[in-house]
Amino acid sequence: xxxxxxxxxxxxxxxxxxxxxxxxxxxxxxxxxxxxxxxxxxxxxxxxxxxxxxxxxxxxxxxxxxxxxxxxxxxxxxxxxxxxxxxxxxxxxxxxxxxxxxxxxxxxxxxxxxxxxxxxxxxxxxxxxxxxxxxxxxxxxxxxxxxxxxxxxxxxxxxxxxxxxxxxxxxxxxxxxxxxxxxxxxxxxxxxxxxxxxxxxxxxxxxxxxxxxxxxxxxxxxxxxxxxxxxxxxxxxxxxxxxxxxxxxxxxxxxxxxxxxxxxxxxxxxxxxxxxxxxxxxxxxxxxxxxxxxxxxxxxxxxxxxxxxxxxxxxxxxxxxxxxxxxxxxxxxxxxxxxxxxxxxxxxxxxxxxxxxxxxxxxxxxxxxxxxxxxxxxxxxxxxxxxxxxxxxxxxxxxxxxxxxxxxxxxxxxxxxxxxxxxxxxxxxxxxxxxxxxxxxxxxxxxxxxxxxxxxxxxxxxxxxxxxxxxxxxxxxxxxxxxx
Amino acid sequence: xxxxxxxxxxxxxxxxxxxxxxxxxxxxxxxxxxxxxxxxxxxxxxxxxxxxxxxxxxxxxxxxxxxxxxxxxxxxxxxxxxxxxxxxxxxxxxxxxxxxxxxxxxxxxxxxxxxxxxxxxxxxxxxxxxxxxxxxxxxxxxxxxxxxxxxxxxxxxxxxxxxxxxxxxxxxxxxxxxxxxxxxxxxxxxxxxxxxxxxxxxxxxxxxxxxxxxxxxxxxxxxxxxxxxxxxxxxxxxxxxxxxxxxxxxxxxxxxxxxxxxxxxxxxxxxxxxxxxxxxxxxxxxxxxxxxxxxx
Numbered sequence: 001x002x003x004x005x006x007x008x009x010x011x012x013x014x015x016x017x018x019x020x021x022x023x024x025x026x027x028x029x030x031x032x033x034x035x036x037x038x039x040x041x042x043x044x045x046x047x048x049x050x051x052x053x054x055x056x057x058x059x060x061x062x063x064x065x066x067x068x069x070x071x072x073x074x075x076x077x078x079x080x081x082x083x084x085x086x087x088x089x090x091x092x093x094x095x096x097x098x099x100x101x102x103x104x105x106x107x108x109x110x111x112x113x114x115x116x117x118x119x120x121x122x123x124x125x126x127x128x129x130x131x132x133x134x135x136x137x138x139x140x141x142x143x144x145x146x147x148x149x150x151x152x153x154x155x156x157x158x159x160x161x162x163x164x165x166x167x168x169x170x171x172x173x174x175x176x177x178x179x180x181x182x183x184x185x186x187x188x189x190x191x192x193x194x195x196x197x198x199x200x201x202x203x204x205x206x207x208x209x210x211x212x213x214x215x216x217x218x219x220x221x222x223x224x225x226x227x228x229x230x231x232x233x234x235x236x237x238x239x240x241x242x243x244x245x246x247x248x249x250x251x252x253x254x255x256x257x258x259x260x261x262x263x264x265x266x267x268x269x270x271x272x273x274x275x276x277x278x279x280x281x282x283x284x285x286x287x288x289x290x291x292x293x294x295x296x297x298x299x300x301x302x303x304x305x306x307x308x309x310x311x312x313x314x315x316x317x318x319x320x321x322x323x324x325x326x327x328x329x330x331x332x333x334x335x336x337x338x339x340x341x342x343x344x345x346x347x348x349x350x351x352x353x354x355x356x357x358x359x360x361x362x363x364x365x366x367x368x369x370x371x372x373x374x375x376x377x378x379x380x381x382x383x384x385x386x387x388x389x390x391x392x393x394x395x396x397x398x399x400x401x402x403x404x405x406x407x408x409x410x411x412x413x414x415x416x417x418x419x420x421x422x423x424x425x426x427x428x429x430x431x432x433x434x435x436x437x438x439x440x441x442x443x444x445x446x447x448x449x450x451x452x453x454x455x456x457x458x459x460x461x462x463x464x465x466x467x468x469x470x471x472x473x474x475x476x477x478x479x480x481x482x483x484x
Numbered sequence: 485x486x487x488x489x490x491x492x493x494x495x496x497x498x499x500x501x502x503x504x505x506x507x508x509x510x511x512x513x514x515x516x517x518x519x520x521x522x523x524x525x526x527x528x529x530x531x532x533x534x535x536x537x538x539x540x541x542x543x544x545x546x547x548x549x550x551x552x553x554x555x556x557x558x559x560x561x562x563x564x565x566x567x568x569x570x571x572x573x574x575x576x577x578x579x580x581x582x583x584x585x586x587x588x589x590x591x592x593x594x595x596x597x598x599x600x601x602x603x604x605x606x607x608x609x610x611x612x613x614x615x616x617x618x619x620x621x622x623x624x625x626x627x628x629x630x631x632x633x634x635x636x637x638x639x640x641x642x643x644x645x646x647x648x649x650x651x652x653x654x655x656x657x658x659x660x661x662x663x664x665x666x667x668x669x670x671x672x673x674x675x676x677x678x679x680x681x682x683x684x685x686x687x688x689x690x691x692x693x694x695x696x697x698x699x700x701x702x703x704x705x706x707x708x709x710x711x712x713x714x715x716x717x718x719x720x721x722x723x724x725x726x727x728x729x730x731x732x733x734x735x736x737x738x739x740x741x742x743x744x745x746x747x748x749x750x751x752x753x754x755x756x757x758x759x760x761x762x763x764x765x766x767x768x769x770x771x772x773x774x775x776x777x778x779x780x
Binding site for chain 2: 128295304
């Protein structure tokens with residue numbers, strides 16, 4: 001596996017969270033960093049969460065600081081019921097552009113970009129082929145906002161791929177996803193007592209199971225699979241067949257003419273059918289999923305099995321609902337678990353391929369960016385404002401502390417110079433060096449020169465002899481050494 | 485708006501990123517497996533509804549109403565893909581159903597036939613839900629290629645298209661233009677044989693006396709014909725066929741085994757003309773031998 005330091009966008013949404021959980025389990029993966037504008041919704045073992053604005057404008061600094069080699073972009077919105085179209089556009093088009101901008105440049109550490117797209121790329125039209133393959137273009141320009149966004153986002157990826165031939169770009173176009181955990185418009189439609197249909201139409205549908213989606217993304221991380229691929233379970237079902245598999249009846253409640261108006265009426269009574277889904281309910285869509293199979297991917301579920309799994313879930317759901325407490329992200333607890341020297345047992349012993357000192361170093365890099373990125377949020381939720389303010393104060397304090405540290409570091413450097421002149425091998429670097437906590441010393445390391453680091457190492461060994469500080473110094477030295 | 489158009493255009497110009505070229509032979513091995521529990525196949529064809537249609541409608545017309553007579557059925561290959569090309573006629577053309585019924589009844593290895601239809605039917609309520617169930621597939625080159633090459637099935641095309649069903653009774657058995665030869669290209673690309681078919685009887689079974697342009701626009705149908713039973717008997721009158729004698733003749737297959745033949749546009753056109761001429765000749769021959777429209 002070439003990918004060792006992975007950045008996952010959309011960590012707080014379903015796909016990012018699931019993928020990060022999966023990637024954490026690989027011992028070869030050194031670091032998983034998740035970015036999003038909200039807090040994670042799932043429990044993460046060692047994934048680092050960094051809060052960024054919706055436009056991901058500061059991502060480049062995170063990427064460079066953490067030496068990210070693989071970006072997995074899971075944040076594309078493919079369902080217009082999720083958010084208003086202007087926000088979706090901001091996320092899908094501007095967000096994608098900014099994420100790609102974060103991996104441009106000759107010295108960019110990014111070697112692989114994986115993009116989660118959707119078969120909405122092809123749209124649904126009367127003169128569509130029965131099975132779209134990856135080389136086909138859509139026969140007509142996109143009609144709905146979401147489709148337009150997807151087409152534009154993929155266009156910027158293709159442009160990026162052209163300009164960066166050395167970077168592997170993988171676009172995965174997923175068919176309609178179903179599964180017990182993920183929430184989609186189609187799942188909501190299938191949860192109704194009867195499956196709504198347009199009178200006189202029985203469209204063809206292809207589904208992919210939520211687990212297969214995560215596995216498909218994992219497959220792209222693990223192997224080098226350049227290009228665009230359709231990801232959809234085997235088998236194309238008719239909508240009436242889907243209803244049958246779910247054990248429901250179907251009702252042609254929407255008229256074939258004036259369907260849009262009828263859908264607006266239906267929305268009034270609380271059943272939301274987004275415009276792209278409405279097109280699909282008329283013409284349906286099938287895709288050719290063979291190329292990703294040829295690239296070595298194996299599906300666990302066919303379309304039919306996916307629908308049957310959903311049927312089981314829908315029957316069980318009213319019984320088990322509320323039995324499980326949902327996870328809530330608490331920053332302080334997460335920070336404690338990850339960084340406190342008092343934490344003795346990590347929950348999974350196999351995971352930490354990083355030494356504690358490396359983690360500490362990573363954390364230092366990240367917090368400095370997280371603070372600035374946190375300020376950049378355009379969140380209009382009122383109780384976020386207080387938090388943002390608090391964070392601003394914290395950032396200021398951090399800045400002041402950093403300035404002080406820098407001063408001290410300078411002092412230290414001078415002192416070192418003097419010390420070296422005087423040929424005192426292991427002089428005290430700072431006046432109150434022993435009073436400094438290990439964390440603070442580690443924070444200083446980056447600002448020190450090579451020779452000073454070595455001096456500091458000797459001093460530390462002779463006096464305090466804190467293993468954490470020593471190994472941190474070693475790692476900084478190693479890193480510098482490898483760069484020269 | 486200008487922005488939108490620009491982005492769309494730029495996408496059309498730019499090719500998809502270099503998807504690693506997988507040999508078509510290898511892709512063939514990755515076709516989805518058959519799920520025996522399913523009633524429908526991936527094209528939306530339903531065994532149950534097709535069987536129902538066969539027993540309730542096709543059987544009656546084939547045996548008793550049209551009393552179909554078939555010659556040269558051995559020209560339809562027993563295995564592998566093949567493209568069946570036929571002349572076409574009638575307000576609601578009965579020829580497609582009769583050809584697939586003939587193969588099911590007379591052939592040593594009965595095989596399902598995929599009938600290509602206009603995209604129009606996919607967008608028209610009712611037809612859209614029903615036609616795929618009985619084995620109709622929209623006539624998209626990609627669909628034909630997948631059926632012929634990957635799934636190795638029989639595909640029936642009417643190269644004249646709707647020009648044939650629009651033509652009036654006075655023009656009967658005169659073949660229209662054979663499109664741009666797309667069907668020849670499809671067969672060459674898939675390297676499958678073409679089996680030309682001549683059908684006599686459809687023109688008299690459902691004669692069209694006139695076309696009403698205004699009504700066509702009002703109903704949104706492909707065309708609005710005046711036949712002996714339509715429109716005065718309502719929509720069912722579309723299926724009011726006269727009991728003409730049906731004769732089907734399957735001609736010698738034409739093989740395309742060389743690779744890359746489909747890129748030669750001139751060759752495609754020549755072969756299309758040749759096939760059209762063979763069917764037309766066959767039709768004249770069969771008409772000359774026919775003593776009666778109703779009794780053969």
